[in-house]
Amino acid sequence: xxxxxxxxxxxxxxxxxxxxxxxxxxxxxxxxxxxxxxxxxxxxxxxxxxxxxxxxxxxxxxxxxxxxxxxxxxxxxxxxxxxxxxxxxxxxxxxxxxxxxxxxxxxxxxxxxxxxxxxxxxxxxxxxxxxxxxxxxxxxxxxxxxxxxxxxxxxxxxxxxxxxxxxxxxxxxxxxxxxxxx
Numbered sequence: 001x002x003x004x005x006x007x008x009x010x011x012x013x014x015x016x017x018x019x020x021x022x023x024x025x026x027x028x029x030x031x032x033x034x035x036x037x038x039x040x041x042x043x044x045x046x047x048x049x050x051x052x053x054x055x056x057x058x059x060x061x062x063x064x065x066x067x068x069x070x071x072x073x074x075x076x077x078x079x080x081x082x083x084x085x086x087x088x089x090x091x092x093x094x095x096x097x098x099x100x101x102x103x104x105x106x107x108x109x110x111x112x113x114x115x116x117x118x119x120x121x122x123x124x125x126x127x128x129x130x131x132x133x134x135x136x137x138x139x140x141x142x143x144x145x146x147x148x149x150x151x152x153x154x155x156x157x158x159x160x161x162x163x164x165x166x167x168x169x170x171x172x173x174x175x176x177x178x179x180x181x182x
Contacts, residue, residue, distance in 0.1 A: 014054035057100050065091030067104040078120045084112040086121040113175040122168040141171035
C-alpha cells in the first residue's frame with residue numbers, strides 16, 4: 001500500500017527538515033512559484049520566534065498538507081483585536097477528499113483557542129475556493145461583517161477589483177479549548 005492509499009493520518013508541528021520536503025511536494029504539482037522553499041523557511045522561522053504555528057499532515061510517511069496559525073494577522077480588524085488567523089491551508093490533490101483539511105483546521109482552532117476565544121480565517125471568493133468556503137461554513141465560521149478585502153484593504157461600495165486570490169472574505173468563529181488541548 002502506498003502512502004497515498006494509506007488511511008493513517010498524523011498531524012504534527014512543522015520541523016526543521018520539513019521545508020524542502022514541502023516545497024518539493026508543491027513543485028511536483030506545478031506550484032513551485034507559489035510555494036517556494038523560502039515560504040516554508042519563513043514559516044519555520046516565524047514558528048521558532050512565536051509569531052506563527054505550522055501544522056503538517058502526514059499520511060503514512062508522506063507529506064500531505066499543512067496549515068498555519070498566524071498570531072499577528074495582517075487583516076487590520078483581526079490585528080486590532082488580537083484575533084489569531086488560520087492561514088494558508090493546503091492539501092496536496094492526491095490526498096484531498098479524505099478529511100485532512102478539516103483535521104488540520106480543527107487542530108489549528110484548538111491551538112488558537114489556547115490564547116483566544118475567537119479565531120479568524122480569510123477565504124478567497126473565486127471558484128477555486130468553493131470547497132474551502134463550504135467547509136468553513138460547516139465548521140461554524142461566519143462573516144466578520146466588514147465586507148470583502150482586496151490586498152488586505154476593505155473594498156468600498158462601487159469599487160472595481162480583480163477576482164483573484166487577493167479578493168477575500170474574512171470569517172470568525174468562537175472557539176473553546178478541548179480538554180485534550182489544555
